Amino acid sequence: MKAVEFIVEALSWLNIFIVPAAFLSGAGFLVYHHYATISGLVFFIMLAMAGIALGLFWAERVRKTIGCSTFMSRIFYSGDVDGK
Numbered sequence: 623m624k625a626v627e628f629i630v631e632a633l634s635w636l637n638i639f640i641v642p643a644a645f646l647s648g649a650g651f652l653v654y655h656h657y658a659t660i661s662g663l664v665f666f667i668m669l670a671m672a673g674i675a676l677g678l679f680w681a682e683r684v685r686k687t688i689g690c691s692t693f694m695s696r697i698f699y700s701g702d703v704d705g706k
Contacts, residue, residue, distance in 0.1 A: 630691050631685075631689070631690050631691055634690035634691045634693070634694045635681050635684075635685055635690045636681075637690075637694060638677070638680060638681040638684055638690055638693065638694070639677040639678060639680070639681040640677065641677070642673050642676040642677045642680060643670075643673040643674050643676070643677040644673070645673065646669045646670065646672055646673025646676070647666075647669065647670040647673050649669055650665060650666035650667070650668070650669030650670050650673075651666060653665050653666060653669070654666035
């Protein structure tokens with residue numbers, strides 16, 4: 623049972639990490655695609671690194687405070703199911 627719990631937590635952690643990393647990397651790619659120069663490439667790399675750092679910080683902070691699976695459960699919660 624511990625293995626299943628670990629897999630769920632790891633996938634939730636990855637889900638939290640990937641959002642800022644992908645968003646900022648995608649924004650950097652769009653900048654580089656529009657300005658295909660060395661400065662555009664540097665800006666892309668800087669945004670990608672910032673996204674990875676922000677993703678690591680956010681995912682670890684959530685893991686240490688409430689837990690990744692709890693955080694994801696609260697995000698995907700729908701009050702309509704309870705009949706409220």
